[in-house]
Amino acid sequence: MKVSLLQIDKTTENYLIEGIEIYNKRLKNYAAFEITTINVPKAVRMRPEAEQKREEAKLILKSLKDNDYLILLDEGGKMLNSVDFSKFLDKKAFENVKNMIFLIGGPYGFDESIYQRANYKLSLSAMTFSHQMVRLFFTEQLYRAFTISKGEKYHHQ
Numbered sequence: 001m002k003v004s005l006l007q008i009d010k011t012t013e014n015y016l017i018e019g020i021e022i023y024n025k026r027l028k029n030y031a032a033f034e035i036t037t038i039n040v041p042k043a044v045r046m047r048p049e050a051e052q053k054r055e056e057a058k059l060i061l062k063s064l065k066d067n068d069y070l071i072l073l074d075e076g077g078k079m080l081n082s083v084d085f086s087k088f089l090d091k092k093a094f095e096n097v098k099n100m101i102f103l104i105g106g107p108y109g110f111d112e113s114i115y116q117r118a119n120y121k122l123s124l125s126a127m128t129f130s131h132q133m134v135r136l137f138f139t140e141q142l143y144r145a146f147t148i149s150k151g152e153k154y155h156h157q
Contacts, residue, residue: 001093002032007135008056008106010037016136023139030146049108057111069097070118073104077121082155086148104134
């Protein structure tokens, strides 16, 4: 199973870039993992919120294939603890999901068309984090899930 993180706009904070790279390198031992960034033109950022979400949605949908399993990282999604997230990934691998894409939206969330396309919504917390921080939290949790699945000692319970 290939796992991808699809994100809107690049990560700009060096401490986050560094942390994401650490987990990105570690993940190579467990799965085909990649991070893809969709760059939104600056002119779009000057538009009203709904228009920004619509433009982001067009770019997102253009980057997806019909058989991609799309998971939105969304505050309204289902919250799983780390062990349950690991079981979720194992289940999807068993179901023969070939390409799992986790999507972090733009500053205003997702357009309705993205919610309609999504296969699942996952929340990392009841709290709200910056989109850039979510990238680090997600890559760490993905790494943690794979180590749980392999019975390794990274996760303590």
